[in-house]
Amino acid sequence: MTGAELTIDLLAKHGVDEVFGYPGGAIMPIYDALYGAPVKHYLTRHEQGAGFAAVGYARSTGRLGVCLATSGPGATNLITALADAMMDSVPLLAITGQVPTAAIGSDAFQEIDVLGMSLSCTKHSYMVERAEDLAEILQEAMHLAQSGRPGPVLVDIPKDIQMAQVPFKPWLAVDEYLPQLDLNQVAIANQLLSEAKQPVAYVGGGVHAADAQAQLMQFLNKTQMPAVSTLKALGSVLPDYEYDLGMLGMHGGQAANLAVQECDVLVCIGARFDDRVTGNLAKFAAKANVIHLDIDAAEVGKRKPAKASLIADLKTSLPALECVVTPKAWCDHSKQMKVKHAWRYDYPGEKVFAPYLLNQLSQRMPSTSVVCCDVGQHQMWVAQHMKFSHPCNHLSSGGAGTMGFGLPAAIGAQIARKDDFVITVSGDGSIMMNIQELATIRRNNLPVKILILDNQRLGMVRQWQELFFEGRYSETNLSDNPDFVQLAAVFGIPGQTITHANQVDDAITALLNSDGPYIVHACIDDKENVWPLVPPGAANDEMMTEKAQ
Numbered sequence: 001m002t003g004a005e006l007t008i009d010l011l012a013k014h015g016v017d018e019v020f021g022y023p024g025g026a027i028m029p030i031y032d033a034l035y036g037a038p039v040k041h042y043l044t045r046h047e048q049g050a051g052f053a054a055v056g057y058a059r060s061t062g063r064l065g066v067c068l069a070t071s072g073p074g075a076t077n078l079i080t081a082l083a084d085a086m087m088d089s090v091p092l093l094a095i096t097g098q099v100p101t102a103a104i105g106s107d108a109f110q111e112i113d114v115l116g117m118s119l120s121c122t123k124h125s126y127m128v129e130r131a132e133d134l135a136e137i138l139q140e141a142m143h144l145a146q147s148g149r150p151g152p153v154l155v156d157i158p159k160d161i162q163m164a165q166v167p168f169k170p171w172l173a174v175d176e177y178l179p180q181l182d183l184n185q186v187a188i189a190n191q192l193l194s195e196a197k198q199p200v201a202y203v204g205g206g207v208h209a210a211d212a213q214a215q216l217m218q219f220l221n222k223t224q225m226p227a228v229s230t231l232k233a234l235g236s237v238l239p240d241y242e243y244d245l246g247m248l249g250m251h252g253g254q255a256a257n258l259a260v261q262e263c264d265v266l267v268c269i270g271a272r273f274d275d276r277v278t279g280n281l282a283k284f285a286a287k288a289n290v291i292h293l294d295i296d297a298a299e300v301g302k303r304k305p306a307k308a309s310l311i312a313d314l315k316t317s318l319p320a321l322e323c324v325v326t327p328k329a330w331c332d333h334s335k336q337m338k339v340k341h342a343w344r345y346d347y348p349g350e351k352v353f354a355p356y357l358l359n360q361l362s363q364r365m366p367s368t369s370v371v372c373c374d375v376g377q378h379q380m381w382v383a384q385h386m387k388f389s390h391p392c393n394h395l396s397s398g399g400a401g402t403m404g405f406g407l408p409a410a411i412g413a414q415i416a417r418k419d420d421f422v423i424t425v426s427g428d429g430s431i432m433m434n435i436q437e438l439a440t441i442r443r444n445n446l447p448v449k450i451l452i453l454d455n456q457r458l459g460m461v462r463q464w465q466e467l468f469f470e471g472r473y474s475e476t477n478l479s480d481n482p483d484f485v486q487l488a489a490v491f492g493i494p495g496q497t498i499t500h501a502n503q504v505d506d507a508i509t510a511l512l513n514s515d516g517p518y519i520v521h522a523c524i525d526d527k528e529n530v531w532p533l534v535p536p537g538a539a540n541d542e543m544m545t546e547k548a549q
Contacts, residue, residue, distance in 0.1 A: 003134050004029035004162040007095065008037045010138050016066050016093075018042065018057065018415055020050040024070025026110060027097025029162035031068075042415060042444060045436040047074050049408040051081020051094065052434070056412030058090050059395050060370050062211060064146055065090065065412065070097045072110030075156070076117065080402060083121035085152040087399025088232060089209050091145045092152035094118075098127065100160040114156050123151030131164040139171035148178070149296045150209055179297065179311045181320055189291045189308035190322040193223075196265035198330045200285075201225050202248070205232035205398065206270015206294060208391035212314035216269065217241070222323035226334040228256040230271055232398040235388030243334055249277040250534045251380040254341035257532075257540040259334055260285050267321075268292045270314055273303040274399070283539035293317045343385060350500055352522045354378065354453050355385045357504050358425070361451070362386035364508055369393060369421040370413045374406035374430030377459035380530045382425050404433025407450070411437060414446045421512070423449035428481050429458045438491040441517050449511050450495070450519040452484050455526040463529045467544070468536070484521045495519030 001009065007030055011019065020042045023031040034041050044050040050067040058065030065085075069078050075096040085092040099108040115127045124144050126137050137155060145153040193199065201223075207216050213236055220227055220241060227237045228248040237244045248256040260266065266288040271277070278284035281303060292299075292306035293314060300309045310317040347353035358381055367389050373379040373396040388394045395413060397405040410424035431452055441448050458476040465473050485495045495518055498507045507520045532543035 001166065001168070002029065002033070002162065003131055003157065003164050003166045004033040006135060006166050006168060007138060007157070007162070008033045008039055010135065011066065012038050014064075014139070014142050016064060019066040019068060020044055020053040020057070020412065021068030022047050022050055022070070022074060024074045024097065024110070026071035026099055026159050027068060027074070027162070029159065030095070030097065030157070041068075042411075042440065044408060044411070045439050046434065047077035048080055048404065049411075049434050049437045049440065051078045051092075052084070052405055052408035053412035053415070053440075054092055055081060055085050055090050056372060056395055056409030057416045058092055058412075059088075059409070060392050060413035061416045062208075062392065063091070063416070064093055064142060066093045066095070068095050070110070071099055071114070072112050075114040076112060079117060079121060080400070082118060082152045082154065084397055084400040084402050084405065086121045086123065088397070089150050089205060090152065091150040093141055093145050094152060094154045096154065096156045097162070098156045098158045101129065101158045102160070104158065114154070118154045121152070122154050125154040125156070127156040128158065128161050131161045131166040134161060134166050135168050136171045178313060179295065181310060181312045181316060185308050185310055186320045189310060192265050192289050192291055192307060193267075193322060193324045196324070197327055198263045199223075199225050199265040199267060199326055200259050200263040201227040202260065202266050202268045202271055203227055203229045203233045203236050204269060204271020205230060205391070206314060207233055207236040210270065210295065210314040212270075212318060213390065215315055215318040219318050219321060219323060223326050224331055225267070225326045226259050226331070228252070228260055230274065230277055230398070231383055231396055233271070233391060234383060234394045235391040239387040239389060243331060245334065245338055247383050248540065250279065251384065251530050251532065252540070253343075253384065254532055254543060254545070255334070255337040257534070257543060258337055261539065261541040263288045266290050268294075268306075269318070270294055272299045278303070279534045279538055279540040347501070349525070351525050352498055352501055352504060354381050354522070354524050354528065356501070357508070357522060358382055359385040360504065361508050361511075364512060365423075366421050369423065370395065370410070370417060372406045372410040372413060372422070372424045373397070374424070374426040374433075375401045375403045376427045376430055377455075377463065377528075377530045378425055378427045378453040381453070403430040406430060407434050407437045408440075410448045411440055411446060414448050415444070421449070422447070423451060423511075425451045425453070427459060428452055428454040428456060428478055428484070431484070435487070438488060438493060442491045442493065445516065447514070447516050449514070449517065450488070450493075451511070452519065452521045453524055454481065454484070454521060455524050455528065456481060457526050460530070462526075466529070467533075485519060488519045493517045493519055495521060497521040497523065499523045
């Protein structure tokens with residue numbers, strides 16, 4: 001068989017039945033091999049859309065996401081999606097076409113060194129130099145993307161190798177090295193837990209990567225320890241857990257941030273002490289001894305020293321912790337803070353209040369629903385005011401913070417989870433970044449729902465300009481936005497615009513009851529800000545709130 005036929009055959013043999021991409025000259029042999037193959041291809045309208053659709057597919061299922069692109073600009077358009085997947089530890093395989101091997105280095109048409117470009121934003125990258133190596137490289141790439149700490153892997157295949165007759169050799173995967181728990185570190189961790197008076201579980205995206213929600217909840221239910229979550233971890237702690245304090249960090253809840261600042265033992269579970277979580281690092285959990293659980297040893301001690309480090313898969317390390325019951329006084333104090341700093345939805349104005357809209361939507365949509373966010377104020381409001389039963393159900397660009405993520409990610413999630421309600425929540429700035437993917441929704445008759453929170457501004461940037469740049473609103477006015485409902489209608493997608501609070505409930509009903517794709521364009525106050533906010537250089541207990549303004 002040819003290299004192209006082998007590529008598609010191996011994807012199918014490894015359980016990949018759906019891929020996303022955009023054809024071009026250097027990858028035409030692979031597209032020819034796709035014709036009539038058991039692997040279904042979804043044509044997006046931009047390679048970045050293909051990359052994010054594959055990310056949405058992977059994150060909503062835990063399976064490998066696969067995207068295809070041609071050489072040159074096709075491959076470079078994937079780079080942002082690769083970087084996003086790298087920072088959020090998403091198992092992704094990107095296959096790119098390349099100019100023929102004889103032309104490499106000659107500045108041939110659409111020749112770009114995608115291998116070199118991708119090295120900083122992939123777990124590993126390959127360029128296939130010999131046809132006889134293709135099978136081994138592809139199988140190794142699929143293995144690497146999904147093993148240990150997941151991440152994106154790129155395979156760049158020259159056109160002549162795609163067309164060459166290639167031998168097939170089954171790749172014999174070596175036993176994967178998994179770090180073994182250090183029993184001395186386990187003993188230190190358990191000693192710290194036994195002495196803790198005010199412990200807090202700091203839950204990160206590693207719980208989802210390890211598929212360890214069951215082990216996490218077993219630990220929390222036995223210890224009754226207050227829990228806080230990163231943006232990417234939302235849904236890891238079940239919403240009915242009594243001591244769940246929600247998201248911490250720059251726009252985290254006050255109860256979550258205060259609990260971490262007061263704790264004496266911080267159990268970090270698959271998180272990396274990101275700067276948006278910690279605020280002023282020197283002041284973050286300054287009273288606490290840290291117990292750090294992670295599969296990636298490079299993350300331990302990188303930003304915050306740990307008294308005990310459990311380097312292993314979370315399914316192994318979490319059960320190794322002794323489930324010491326948390327002192328009742330600390331549990332009661334945490335619950336009191338949660339009540340004291342609960343979100344309020346009694347907005348006095350007549351305009352649409354985004355937190356209320358999102359909270360009502362969250363209460364009414366099915367518990368298996370998937371919410372895909374872009375980046376900005378709406379992203380933080382979703383994290384604050386919606387509830388999730390599993391991290392697979394909340395897809396948000398965390399580490400990279402990529403505008404344009406939400407719509408193609410929702411496409412990937414809807415294709416992966418055909419029977420579930422999937423919605424993208426976007427801002428009027430972000431939605432324009434990959435608006436062309438409305439065509440992908442229509443072509444494939446995908447019932448993706450779209451909620452646009454429109455303040456005619458780049459809202460998060462405008463908020464910072466208001467607070468920290470003396471109200472100098474440089475290039476954040478988007479008042480010349482198109483009519484989004486009319487724009488969607490061009491693609492055959494119905495919807496409605498709402499401008500007043502009394503329209504919210506009916507709009508949610510229409511959204512939930514629509515059979516196919518549907519858009520709700522919600523016009524909100526351009527002066528609304530996201531609260532609370534930990535300002536730059538401040539500790540997490542030095543939050544700015546709306547009342548302080």
